[in-house]
Amino acid sequence: MNFDLTWRLLKGGGRRGMLGTWLTFGAVAVATALLLFAVAANVAFDARADRSAWRNPVAAAQKDAAVAVEASRFDYVGDQAITVVDLAALKPGAPAPPGMPHFPAPGEVWLSPALSELAARLPADQLAKRYPAPKGVLGPEALVQPEELVAVVGHAPDSPAMTAERSDDWILGKPPVKVATLAGTPSEDATAYQVLALIASVLMVVPLLVFGGAAARLTVARRDQRLAALRLVGATPGQVIGMTVAEAVLVAFAGALAGAVAFGVAVPLLARIPIQGGTWFVADLFPNLLILAGVLVAVPLLVGVSAVVGLRRVVVSPLGVAKRETPPGMRFVRVLALLAVLAAFPLLTRGTSVAIVAVALGLAFLCLNLAGPWVVGLIGKVAAGTARRPARLLAARRLVDDPRSAWRTVSGVALTGFVAGFLGLLSPGAFGGDTGPAQLSVAAPVGEVSKVADQARDRLGRAGITATVKTTKHTVVAALGSGADDVVVDRARTVLSDLVPGHTPTTKADDQRFGLQILADVRVGTIVVLSVSFLVAIASAGITAASSVLDRRQTYALLRLAGTPLEVLDRARRAETLIPMAVMGGGAILVGAFCAIPFMIGGISTTGVVTLLVCVAAGFGGVIGAGALSRPLLRSVTDDPAPRPD
Amino acid sequence: MNDVLVGRALAKRFGQTVALGGVDITVRAAEAVAIMGPSGSGKSTLLHCLAGIMKPDDGEVHLLGQRIDAMGERQRSALRRTRFGFVFQFGQLLPELPAEENVALPLMLGGVPRVQAVRQAREWFPLLGLHQMEARRPGELSGGQAQRVAIARALVSKPAVVFADEPTGALDQQTGQDTMRLLTEATRHNGACLIVVTHDPNVAAWCDRTVEVRDGRLLAHGVTA
Numbered sequence: 001m002n003f004d005l006t007w008r009l010l011k012g013g014g015r016r017g018m019l020g021t022w023l024t025f026g027a028v029a030v031a032t033a034l035l036l037f038a039v040a041a042n043v044a045f046d047a048r049a050d051r052s053a054w055r056n057p058v059a060a061a062q063k064d065a066a067v068a069v070e071a072s073r074f075d076y077v078g079d080q081a082i083t084v085v086d087l088a089a090l091k092p093g094a095p096a097p098p099g100m101p102h103f104p105a106p107g108e109v110w111l112s113p114a115l116s117e118l119a120a121r122l123p124a125d126q127l128a129k130r131y132p133a134p135k136g137v138l139g140p141e142a143l144v145q146p147e148e149l150v151a152v153v154g155h156a157p158d159s160p161a162m163t164a165e166r167s168d169d170w171i172l173g174k175p176p177v178k179v180a181t182l183a184g185t186p187s188e189d190a191t192a193y194q195v196l197a198l199i200a201s202v203l204m205v206v207p208l209l210v211f212g213g214a215a216a217r218l219t220v221a222r223r224d225q226r227l228a229a230l231r232l233v234g235a236t237p238g239q240v241i242g243m244t245v246a247e248a249v250l251v252a253f254a255g256a257l258a259g260a261v262a263f264g265v266a267v268p269l270l271a272r273i274p275i276q277g278g279t280w281f282v283a284d285l286f287p288n289l290l291i292l293a294g295v296l297v298a299v300p301l302l303v304g305v306s307a308v309v310g311l312r313r314v315v316v317s318p319l320g321v322a323k324r325e326t327p328p329g330m331r332f333v334r335v336l337a338l339l340a341v342l343a344a345f346p347l348l349t350r351g352t353s354v355a356i357v358a359v360a361l362g363l364a365f366l367c368l369n370l371a372g373p374w375v376v377g378l379i380g381k382v383a384a385g386t387a388r389r390p391a392r393l394l395a396a397r398r399l400v401d402d403p404r405s406a407w408r409t410v411s412g413v414a415l416t417g418f419v420a421g422f423l424g425l426l427s428p429g430a431f432g433g434d435t436g437p438a439q440l441s442v443a444a445p446v447g448e449v450s451k452v453a454d455q456a457r458d459r460l461g462r463a464g465i466t467a468t469v470k471t472t473k474h475t476v477v478a479a480l481g482s483g484a485d486d487v488v489v490d491r492a493r494t495v496l497s498d499l500v501p502g503h504t505p506t507t508k509a510d511d512q513r514f515g516l517q518i519l520a521d522v523r524v525g526t527i528v529v530l531s532v533s534f535l536v537a538i539a540s541a542g543i544t545a546a547s548s549v550l551d552r553r554q555t556y557a558l559l560r561l562a563g564t565p566l567e568v569l570d571r572a573r574r575a576e577t578l579i580p581m582a583v584m585g586g587g588a589i590l591v592g593a594f595c596a597i598p599f600m601i602g603g604i605s606t607t608g609v610v611t612l613l614v615c616v617a618a619g620f621g622g623v624i625g626a627g628a629l630s631r632p633l634l635r636s637v638t639d640d641p642a643p644r645p646d
Numbered sequence: 647m648n649d650v651l652v653g654r655a656l657a658k659r660f661g662q663t664v665a666l667g668g669v670d671i672t673v674r675a676a677e678a679v680a681i682m683g684p685s686g687s688g689k690s691t692l693l694h695c696l697a698g699i700m701k702p703d704d705g706e707v708h709l710l711g712q713r714i715d716a717m718g719e720r721q722r723s724a725l726r727r728t729r730f731g732f733v734f735q736f737g738q739l740l741p742e743l744p745a746e747e748n749v750a751l752p753l754m755l756g757g758v759p760r761v762q763a764v765r766q767a768r769e770w771f772p773l774l775g776l777h778q779m780e781a782r783r784p785g786e787l788s789g790g791q792a793q794r795v796a797i798a799r800a801l802v803s804k805p806a807v808v809f810a811d812e813p814t815g816a817l818d819q820q821t822g823q824d825t826m827r828l829l830t831e832a833t834r835h836n837g838a839c840l841i842v843v844t845h846d847p848n849v850a851a852w853c854d855r856t857v858e859v860r861d862g863r864l865l866a867h868g869v870t871a
Contacts, residue, residue, distance in 0.1 A: 387760065388759065390751055390754040390755050393743075394740065397742040400742070555738065555740060559738075560723075562727070562730075562732040563725070563726030563730070563752075564723075564751075565720075565723060
């Protein structure tokens, strides 16, 4: 019966009533799509970790259980890394690696599609000669991402490549290990990316949850008058709650479904975001059905719970929503909670458990969310105290009146701003420094350094490459001179590729590649998170602005009748979002940038600064634009010359 | 030249409905005029046309000899802000602003510095029996107190004409009477005209004369007091 009445009221809400419903629907759809994206990021990195696990061998528990020897290392061409997996069967019938029909026989080479295509395209002495006569092309199961460069090379178990000593530094590769299966385990870098993805998700999910809750309150804001009237005619609190939850959940479920569809449509575009040196397999970005169902249930539930919380006052008293009183001041304990968590943060993050770090981070963000409205209220008080013009005064008073609403709009930007500011200025030079003239270094076995150096001189000489070969204690260094370009370097790499079995000749830039790659990826991730935060802020600003116009249409109309220019009302609405966003978002970005100063060894990254500025300008522009979208609505409600009948 | 506001042959239609069918009305200096009539009679439409809120389809409106119905929206908006004051039934105060800032708002909109605007606004509070109410927000005021704040806001910029649309419609009888007394006294004290739209004879009784509107036409002119 409640459901029937709810449905009738929902349908009979009129155009403006339906507008509120549509706004809630839109807000939930945006929140769900972005929430699925935040979840999908973790799923995708998990999928990548699983995909790369087979190249990260785990030693067989029992010696006689071993079926193969496996090692991996990185080779390079141009500025791209090639993952080389060396395999040797110890027993007949060794299992086929992922993406291959059988275990590679000694001497067999299999290349990934991208590497195969590159080898065919470049002159043979730059790449193809390193992997002669490939037997076949690896299937997608063997790859982390579609354009990945991978080579699988078969060896005999006693071949030098499988027996020579190798570094156990995981950045360089994995030394030969006797394995019972090729299942492997996620590599250290994959785990690092999983942790970063989790942090990014926390950064995105907290504002999204806050935003989802705000969407519910939008329903309540539309309905509170009607529900208070229902209470006045005798509806029980249970009936009021039931109807509100039914309506909010109904709209939210429809919104969540639309959001899931929007996410599905956007996945091919999201798959083009390059991380770890390449784009994504589209299938990796789709969360499984269980997660999808979880989100589709959780979002309407969250909206329902928020609706109940928002309706508390109506339920407590039928007159509760009718009176607007001075809101009780935010308690300073909110800030104390944040300070307590920040004080405990170093202790919480001391443990190596990813889960504890994520929980600590989530806790810090939640406390920041608690303290945020307090700070917004403070900003409002300061702005109200100093306001000289009516628009600014109106905006400031609104901030003091409802700091939570303003915080909902800017929270994401404020939370991400620090990270964006920190990374925006950070130059790759901070991790690298000058790589100097081109030279290739390769580790040589103890006692064979001179012999290897002689072989290097001989090979380079025969290939017509001018180089000065020197030795250090364990390394042979071929200096190619300042005139050597990428082509010469790649030719030299090819010539020296099997100089020391199992070891790759590398340049200084190659050695820094992992650090540079992870910095670049963190920067891409930051831009993605900042974009999501701005999207939330934009959606939130648009919805808040429209909702505010609808809520206060009578006051706005009467003010306009009394001669208040539309521009003043519009400027006030704009300032209401921009003041806290500029102070909190801009402040967070500046503090982040300030904290990055000690790390700017290589000077300021111009690209980083430009990217950050473009991102911030687009975000601020979007927020202003979203608010401006409701200007026609403001005009239409204030154009109504008869605020009451007659 | 005693005429402050003059409406000549004012006509307004909404589709097939005739809201005003050629109304002539003159309001003289410091005069209080009540416009009465049943619901749908056109009294609010007449007020909106006289106040420059709405353009009549036909006829003219003059304020102190200056024709205002031909002005553009921006000019009429500025005119309403500077020369007119408004008191409505309810919902006119901004809930976030304390009472004194609600009153100061028209001055600030006119470019008066905030400190001066608030100081001028505060002067109205004791005059209207609103002692110690300056910092209260509308939600913390009774209906009668909120209407007195609205009266202060209507008068603070020293308008030539104050328009009141059912100013006591949401108040009980006694509070309504008190509000009307304050409204007429303060308006007269300010040297402004007062035009009150009402369907309540007790409210109309506070005005100098009453005009009655029926089906978009003036029926009678009468001196009330």
